Amino acid sequence: MAVENNGNGVQIEVPKTCKAGVVVDEGPNFRVEVEDVPVPEPGPNDVLIRMNATGICYSDIHYMLMDLPLPPMSHFGVRSPGHEGAGVVVKLGSNVTNWKVGDRAGIKPAYDACFNCELCWTGKETHCDESPQIGLQFPGSYQQYILSPARYTQRIPDGVDDFTAGPIMCSGSTIYASIKESGLKPGDWAVFPGAGGGVGHMGVQLAKAMGMRVVGIDGGDEKKELCMKLGCDAFVDFTKVKDVAEEVVKITDGKGAHGVFVTATSASAYASAPMMTRIGGKVLCVGLPPAGTAVAGADPLLFVGKNLHIIGTKVGTLLDTQRALEFAARGLLKPIYEVFPLAKLPDAVEKLRSGKVAGRLVVDFNS
Structure with missing residues (x-):
């Protein structure tokens, strides 16, 4: 188990493996199981985030059912969906200077963007041709330790807890x-x-x-x-x-x-x-x-x-997500959610699939 230091005395242990909800038998008969998977190593421009909470979104169900006109998760070698997570940065890529170990961070449905096209320049970066989807093309927030490009990782403001921030990353x-x-x-x-x-x-x-x-x-x-x-x-x-x-x-x-x-x-x-x-x-x-x-x-x-x-309209941009988080910080946006422990993540997925959910379901990785 490695120990990362942010230079200011903050140390966070990073294990070799972590728990993840993974899809088995993609398609109409899919199921989710909790397994141990390797903790990924950040590339030069990535941060490694330890999820504390993830929301469960119906888009995850679509990906696992394969009922959208998209390649399946398995086409990209991805087993864990999820795209609205909140946690803490635990490791930095060699080129990353704008994040510290210990910073609170969130991931959104869009994994990244090129920032060098008309769509990105006009605030529509989620429509960029180089804006892949996390939880479909990259391992998502059902996995406790995941990578995120440092430039497209969302900062979580003070006063917004992880169970609130997680669902806001997508739904809000x-x-x-x-x-x-x-x-x-x-x-x-x-x-x-x-x-x-x-x-x-x-x-x-x-x-x-x-x-x-x-x-x-x-x-x-x-x-x-x-x-x-x-x-x-x-x-x-x-x-x-x-x-x-x-x-x-x-x-x-x-x-x-x-x-x-x-x-x-x-x-x-x-x-x-x-x-x-x-x-x-x-x-x-x-x-x-x-x-x-x-x-x-x-x-x-x-x-x-x-x-x-x-x-x-598509998922929110970096700025949209910041604005939604600001509403939450002011007490004007409060996701209503039911919390499931990690071991019950498959139950949460089944409950959402059944359509019997008022508000949001959130998984607590620490319980």
Whole structure:
């Protein structure tokens, strides 16, 4: 076991192996098992991070199910998914000068970017051709010790604990980026299909903190209680309301929403979203349905008649993630989560796969 020193007296032991949740039998019958794996060695421009917490995101499920139009994890030699982790830097690459051993750090869905193209220069680096995905093309945050390029590692501010920071690395920054892209203003109506889920419940909080009026859409009393607690002005239960879009229009002054943020992944959520908007309204595509199962759009007559905008938004950038973390540091964004010990990571994955989660699931590597 090596001992790393940051030059200021901070010493951290780095083991040769660590625990990791790994996928077995990729595809519809996948399962996750906890195994010992080698601790990687940082390259010259990398930092080695010891995860304290990782969120469990439905994109992980997609990768393990192989139901997105992407090469499988095994194509890249990756066994551990995960892309929203928080921990501490324990080892530095030989060229790294802007991090110290002991610094708190997080990893996001995008692993890196080239920083030398138009997309990177205009704040869209997550769309860069050289922006691979951690947990798909590189080992992800289900593995306790993972590598991250020093230049694209996220700093975690004081006052934001790891169980809060982890989910914000993906869910919080992603929905922040979508709200920013929408251009909605204080007083506008923001509607969230999937409001009680991991992404949606953070969208509710951020929209409220930005002064918007918020309508949550989800199913069941538990989701309703969560959404109203987090600041929704109204809640529509799709299991009880026959015409969800009609109900949303009634709530939103009879005109419809200024923005509908589809954080759900169902075909019905995407099909009904355009019907909820007002003239000039926007539908923001956030949730990822399995390939070929949903369509975001409507009859062209509706597009014309409503001046309708359909916008796809991706995961948050470095700056988006920083902004979302700042909301958390100010007490305005508080992920609601259930904690699982590392040994129960497979159970957490199965619970999320079943769709029975309000808020987020977080794994504690230290319990």
